[in-house]
Amino acid sequence: MPTPDRTSLDAIVTAARDLLEAEGLAALTMNAVAQRVGVxxxxxxxxxxxxxxxxxxxxxxxLTDLADRLSEERSVATIVNEFRAFGRERPxxxxxxxxxxxxxxxxxxxxRFVASEAILRGAGELAGEEHALEAARTVVAWATGFIxxxxxxxxxxxxxxxxxxxxxxxxxxxxxxx
Amino acid sequence: MPTPDRTSLDAIVTAARDLLEAEGLAALTMNAVAQRVGVxxxxxxxxxxxxxxxxxxxxxxxLTDLADRLSEERSVATIVNEFRAFGRERPxxxxxxxxxxxxxxxxxxxxRFVASEAILRGAGELAGEEHALEAARTVVAWATGFIxxxxxxxxxxxxxxxxxxxxxxxxxxxxxxx
DNA sequence: ACCTGAACACCGTTCAAGT
DNA sequence: ACCTGAACACCGTTCAAGT
Numbered sequence: 001m002p003t004p005d006r007t008s009l010d011a012i013v014t015a016a017r018d019l020l021e022a023e024g025l026a027a028l029t030m031n032a033v034a035q036r037v038g039v040x041x042x043x044x045x046x047x048x049x050x051x052x053x054x055x056x057x058x059x060x061x062x063l064t065d066l067a068d069r070l071s072e073e074r075s076v077a078t079i080v081n082e083f084r085a086f087g088r089e090r091p092x093x094x095x096x097x098x099x100x101x102x103x104x105x106x107x108x109x110x111x112r113f114v115a116s117e118a119i120l121r122g123a124g125e126l127a128g129e130e131h132a133l134e135a136a137r138t139v140v141a142w143a144t145g146f147i148x149x150x151x152x153x154x155x156x157x158x159x160x161x162x163x164x165x166x167x168x169x170x171x172x173x174x175x176x177x178x
Numbered sequence: 179m180p181t182p183d184r185t186s187l188d189a190i191v192t193a194a195r196d197l198l199e200a201e202g203l204a205a206l207t208m209n210a211v212a213q214r215v216g217v218x219x220x221x222x223x224x225x226x227x228x229x230x231x232x233x234x235x236x237x238x239x240x241l242t243d244l245a246d247r248l249s250e251e252r253s254v255a256t257i258v259n260e261f262r263a264f265g266r267e268r269p270x271x272x273x274x275x276x277x278x279x280x281x282x283x284x285x286x287x288x289x290r291f292v293a294s295e296a297i298l299r300g301a302g303e304l305a306g307e308e309h310a311l312e313a314a315r316t317v318v319a320w321a322t323g324f325i326x327x328x329x330x331x332x333x334x335x336x337x338x339x340x341x342x343x344x345x346x347x348x349x350x351x352x353x354x355x356x
Numbered sequence: 357a358c359c360t361g362a363a364c365a366c367c368g369t370t371c372a373a374g375t
Numbered sequence: 376a377c378c379t380g381a382a383c384a385c386c387g388t389t390c391a392a393g394t
Binding site for chain 3: 030042
């Protein structure tokens with residue numbers, strides 16, 4: 001006799017995302033996720049192939065969220081500021097997606113592509129279409145590195161980090177402007 | 179009756195470092211390290227407090243190696259090129275140290291400080307001492323982001339990645355030069 | 357003084373048995 | 376058709392017992 005579903009893939013991915021942010025990737029265990037959605041760990045395998053695949057789904061959902069937010073911004077400066085705001089709101093997801101450790105399951109390229117569209121467009125307007133790709137890579141590399149360093153406490157030498165961010169935005173925008 | 183030592187902290191850290199590079203952080207288990215140095219896992223605890231502490235020691239040794247290499251370079255361009263070479267030679271260690279995931283044990287700040295000296299000096303020469311810190315942060319953020327993206331395959335849109343690197347170096351150096 | 361097997365509490369994952 | 380307990384092979388870590 002069929003049993004009504006007690007959970008769903010969406011609920012599982014949401015639970016995993018919350019767990020990642022609240023306690024880090026190591027705490028994202030099948031047991032902990034199962035407990036959050038109200039089943040036992042083995043039941044999760046009816047909906048997700050493995051823990052790695054679940055992590056990949058979280059990464060992909062994160063990129064979708066990020067793409068939505070960046071797509072509403074127009075200038076390189078506001079895109080990059082929104083990028084930083086996203087990193088501060090969801091630091092663990094940001095690191096998972098933008099600076100994954102060796103061995104971490106990666107989001108499919110299609111998700112990364114969507115998230116890169118806003119920056120590609122903004123950079124193209126400043127640098128010219130023929131240099132859009134190089135310019136976008138310069139901006140994204142800088143912003144990703146900066147935010148990642150900020151999130152993991154690498155700015156240890158004092159100084160005003162917000163000022164360094166503003167300095168960077170200004171210089172990078174000038175650097176890629178034709 | 180005393181037994182002669184069958185391993186050493188140095189051998190353990192070296193084994194851990196090699197394992198990290200060969201198979202990733204997840205494969206850096208106490209069992210695998212013990213096997214490499216020729217003892218059983220429990221014996222490692224005579225020399226290292228925990229797996230987390232061992233990972234931290236690997237991170238700190240990596241920063242020492244990096245500092246040695248960067249200190250021999252003089253210009254921002256050559257420092258940053260050497261930084262990239264290091265990342266390509268030891269991608270897993272690079273990621274562990276420069277873009278650690280949430281929950282990863284971090285190297286003590288003193289080790290990070292040593293590794294940042296060369297760039298701080300180089301950036302100061304270009305930007306002036308009063309902007310050395312902001313300029314160094316801009317350079318390091320860009321280079322770290324670029325190399326990290328390169329290592330984890332984030333440059334998926336084609337184009338010449340070496341050309342994007344050269345473009346970036348040139349623009350960043352110009353951007354921070356007073 | 358160092359090393360070890362056995363043990364503990366955890367993992368991820370599989371699978372037969374339940375409803 | 377979904378869910379579960381039990382089981383398996385692994386983790387990191389502790390500790391009493393060996394030399």
